[in-house]
Amino acid sequence: MPEMEVVGRKANALGSRDIVTGKARYCRDLSFPGMLVGKLLTSQHSSARIVRLDVSRARALPGVLTVLTHADIPGENSYLYAEPDQPLLVVDAVRYQGDVLAAVAAEDEASALAALEAIRVDYEPQPGIYDPLEAMQPGARQVWPDRPNVHSHLVIACGDAEQGFREAEVIIDHTYHTPLIEHAFLETECAIAKVEPDGTLLVISPGQSPHRDRMQIARALGLPESRVRVVYPAIGGAFGGKDELHVQIHAALLAQATGRPVLIERTREESIRTHVKRHPVQVRYRTGAARDGRITAIHVEAVGDTGPYLNAGAEVMSVLAASAYGPYRVPNARIEAFTVFTNNPICGAMRGFGIPQVAFACELQMDALARELGLDPLAVRLINGVETGDRLPTGVTLRQAGGMKGCLLEAAEMSGWRVREQMERQPAPHLRRGWGMASIIFTVGLGRNVPDFAGASLDMAADGTAILRTAAADIGQGAHTALAQIAAEALGIELAAVQVVRPDTHVAPSAGAAVGSRTTFVSGNAVLSAAGPIRDTLLDMAAAETGLPREVLSLRGGYVHAEGERLSLTVADLAAQAGWQNRRLHAEGFYTMEYPEEMPPGSYPYAHAVFTFATQIARVLVDVETGEVTVEELVAVQDAGQVVNPDGALGQVEGGAAMGIGYALTEELIAEQGMTLNNSLESYLIPTVQDIPEIQVRLLEYPEPYAPYGVKGIGESSLTPTAPAIANAVADAIGVPIRRLPLTAEAVLAALEAQEG
């Protein structure tokens, strides 16, 4: 590939100046004349029958425009991610703390709150079920009368696991626990809905999938989809937590009922109480290996507590299962994943989508195996690490796996892994230093047999600048910058010449959801597909203009080049001429994830084909008196495919690692009887800048053959190795592994005590 002008070069993230100067307009910053305040009444119980719901007094209050209950929904009364099981407004029962009973629209916040107060709800509390293992028992109380508590029991198998364990010379068998955690995006959920003069229902709200948002809004309001317009303003973080709808439909129902614009903004407490969380997962992981360290078999049993509504629960557990083997050669595997209903908070998409949970188990297993065999953790990973052409337990043959050992060796080198013993292990009497590593495999895209496509549109103006229409959400990950870079590269113009239009279902075709580390890959390919015919036209014109054969011409930085030499002819010159020649300089592109490889019989039907690899190595200090863990250094090496925006990619990895530190050390939502207790950012602790050590990031570029310019998605994989690397480092420091996250001071002290005892 010739050297590139825009892709891989320094680029300021689009809109970043507006964000840091406070000019970016988030949903809450927008307003319309006559806009009402919407509020939602949420449940006081995690499991109860609704005996009576009386909104008459609330409706009669001054300043209250309407109070809606389930009876007032013109269309379908449910969200619809996978199954329509979660009501927008409950009918006769609440099943988790976030269930909504009524929606209020009032002239001002005080009136809206007064209306919430005035709604009378008589609950008849029901015993709930809060332990997923208990829920799985025969005869356990059912969360749903007509659905088993075990929604799905997925099995992925390859080889002969029993035989593999028989061949094993050592068997490592441990159980791991990961906590219920919160996305904690800076911007809580918010939506403005408004009936336009032509009857179109406009919804401005942060989300991750504009067209799926539109579908669900239309479905609930009983409108054709094309009469609903979803527009994304600036988005203050999402991390999967805005993938499903939040308050958009309620705002839309209130706007439809009142004919006035309505704003709903969740408080932080409402936000934490209601939206989906990262699944707490219990993983029993058995690994069989030969004395030389080679894995002969694994058996993984993962139980995910998904709360009472399915949301993305089964998909999360599917991705978890399909990644449970880690970046290792596993000849025999049996992987089981259970998606279990309880009355706990609902769980769904969160950055990593199941892989962080299973990677924690897998990587602690690898260290346990190393300890058992007296091998170095690096050695046991190199012995088992996958290579290009290897077949995974899902049946997939790896197209490009150079990143596995590449990242591992580079991280070892950067961290001084092989010479770590030169550093003091006990720098003070109460301090213990330790090193830990984790290597992971991460999937890009949504997997086989799942809709995974994107459209995009490019439109070049007569001055050679271009408009890019994409419905891919930029949720802070820099998607629009990357797509604009790909457009600029493909059209041969400068990045500043590309203008990205904010996602808007009236403007751009569906790009699917900003999930699965798929946006740069799938929407990037759609942008390339749109750019192709425009570039062809420009090159045809350039050939006609210069008299040179088209094959020697290229477009770079706004200029026509001939055999690499810049000519005076510009893209703007060509664009200006195109109109006079009735030539088309706009096109819509489309891409759907490609799976050309034959899969062997019995393969996992939803297996992915594109993978990234990453290794992180943590150096920690543990205070054995207080139990406090300090991450001294974190080395993060990431297989990024072709890097599009170097600073953006570094930021992705740093941000992911920072999130991983929170997962490792502090974050856990505490629930009692399904009601969360730490519903604020004072009591739910995410890392601050003071908790983040220097993170040494390196990006390795193993290009993906089917990607635009060889890119991959790295938004989620960067988070995944952090917690197991830290946990392995803590185990290295204190001599005993802790198999439950987070590694709080209490957990460390308890481990030390147990060790002594």
Add this chain to the structure above:
Amino acid sequence: MPEMEVVGRKANALGSRDIVTGKARYCRDLSFPGMLVGKLLTSQHSSARIVRLDVSRARALPGVLTVLTHADIPGENSYLYAEPDQPLLVVDAVRYQGDVLAAVAAEDEASALAALEAIRVDYEPQPGIYDPLEAMQPGARQVWPDRPNVHSHLVIACGDAEQGFREAEVIIDHTYHTPLIEHAFLETECAIAKVEPDGTLLVISPGQSPHRDRMQIARALGLPESRVRVVYPAIGGAFGGKDELHVQIHAALLAQATGRPVLIERTREESIRTHVKRHPVQVRYRTGAARDGRITAIHVEAVGDTGPYLNAGAEVMSVLAASAYGPYRVPNARIEAFTVFTNNPICGAMRGFGIPQVAFACELQMDALARELGLDPLAVRLINGVETGDRLPTGVTLRQAGGMKGCLLEAAEMSGWRVREQMERQPAPHLRRGWGMASIIFTVGLGRNVPDFAGASLDMAADGTAILRTAAADIGQGAHTALAQIAAEALGIELAAVQVVRPDTHVAPSAGAAVGSRTTFVSGNAVLSAAGPIRDTLLDMAAAETGLPREVLSLRGGYVHAEGERLSLTVADLAAQAGWQNRRLHAEGFYTMEYPEEMPPGSYPYAHAVFTFATQIARVLVDVETGEVTVEELVAVQDAGQVVNPDGALGQVEGGAAMGIGYALTEELIAEQGMTLNNSLESYLIPTVQDIPEIQVRLLEYPEPYAPYGVKGIGESSLTPTAPAIANAVADAIGVPIRRLPLTAEAVLAALEAQEG
């Protein structure tokens, strides 16, 4: 072609309910917080040097945010339709009454008006030139020091005109005058400009060509085109008068300078004084014919007064010249058209674009020829009328000319032409009744060698409804309804399932201008081009679903049909499945006007290829005491190609004829030394509903081979025959032709006096 479900069927114009209930949002109905009032200072002279322009006092007034002069324009200080000769803010001279000297933005209207008052302008009046014939004389004062007064002298010739006149047995030689007239759209020009948080300059304003608007705004502000966003609100009429920019750039300059939203709305007087008008044209028309009525030659000399700035002047005179022969076989022709600069109001596009002027001359010539030869006006037109396959003087061979004689005969039949003498010619002593007809040829599109393309985008949602993205302006002509019908027909869904997105340069590719009766044709083809791949996908899916061969399947009214029988399978079913199959249901279409025919050497390079025909027959009563003309009945027969929206097409014809009645009887802008005197709708008289007789409309469907479903454009042709039909009827009533429009009572009395004298 199979019978159609949507095209040609009754359809309520999209948005019509909003218009009649006052809910439609025109530019003036929109506002933004902090919006300023913009005002423009226009010239007090039609020709003067600017000795001094001092805005310092105005700038210092309270409430005044900025006062801009030519020195404050960051980009190019000119409009750009054909040539960049009209300044946005004049530098040192004014050349017509509409020249703008300064632009003010203030907190409110009073402050803005005070600022206008406070601007000091010292003019040094210069002698202007106001008579185009005088301007053409050698040695005449020059409007421009460096440009001749005769901007262009176009000649279209075929055969041997001199020889044709030698062969002629009669020669008719008359000179005709048409007046300077005003579009008188209900909504005066208005624009709101606003700098968006991301720096994009948003301009909301009625226009006819969003992308050309964008180009000109960007050019004046020194911005890349893709950083300017032009959005069209509801538009209260345009008729060509909003084809060139009006106050958009000034509003944008003020918004850029102040950082605040700015609204400029022209008063009616400002509107009349400034925007382009219909060219007053003087036509000397010589017709040679044999005794049997056959035309042997014509010689046409047309002089158009275009004012001091070119605007569309040369194009108007080109279309005029290329249609000067009318719908008749003319073996030998010499047609000359002069575009002349004066200091009169500027002229440009107005519904008809030159053809109404020359059709007036041509059709009065035909009646004069009939009188000279003692033939019936119907006969002389039938003898000479063109037929399919005939070659026009421009070199064009007519693809489809059945409408010429079809309309003529149908109009004669409907009006009782052949039995008209059974009706009283003098129903009262002071009243004279007369009958007049006019037949015209009208061009569709912009002509060969001119950019004439459109893009459009269709996007089907998962429920089978669709979004249509078009930048074609709906200026009241019903373009969006027609395009939605074409989309619905092509996709096999109901009209209500198509949602048209308002023109917006960030949303849709260029569709060119809503001019030249081209929108339904060119954008309609673009919509068909977009619909094709979507329909193909749906039919492929339907074939797979039903097991039937694709050839027998069709989509109609939202259902799949097999050999014409409706199945239970719906388009919505297919659309819902499409996503799961990763299938694309969106596409962008493009169409560029096709001219596959070989043209003989010497052909007119800008000749059109698609034509409509129309005949109108007027019955009038003339009061010989007062001179008043009353149109008793108007029969309008229009070759419409395939009708898309019957009520809309009827409305187009009725509205056109009504406008033609104004052109015939009352409308004229009176200018003295280039300054118009009747700058209000009290003094400039357009017909009211009381002036409009019953109009009998019939649409004849001669399908155009290259058009979507055979449609043609009828927006302008419907206006064209009205004035000559009425003038011929008045001549029939009073026995003397009047060769100058309008046929005011004074003109009629003068003609009667001259006749008696």
